[in-house]
Amino acid sequence: MENVCEKAKQEAGGPAALAKALGGVTSQAVSQWKKVPAERVLDVERITGISRHELRPDVFGISETAA
Incomplete structure (x- = not known):
């Protein structure tokens, strides 16, 4: 299964595009993410449409629809 962080980078158009959309973070930093910082x-949810529950279930829990 593809890492959800990598999926988010792809959905945004790559690490550079995600970094630009976020502002205040470099594309190099985004490239190194193994999981999205809390x-x-x-x-990232707003930019990519990927649920916070999918991005960080350890922080936000599993969504009720996935359960």
Whole structure:
């Protein structure tokens, strides 16, 4: 299964596009993410449409629809 962080990068158009959309973070930093930092999850959700529950179930829990 594809890493959800990699999926988010692809959905945004790549690490550089995601970094630009987020602002205040470099594309190099985004490229190194193994999982989306908790403080960036809501913005990544807004940009990519990937649920916060999918991005960080350890922080936001599993969505009720997935359960």
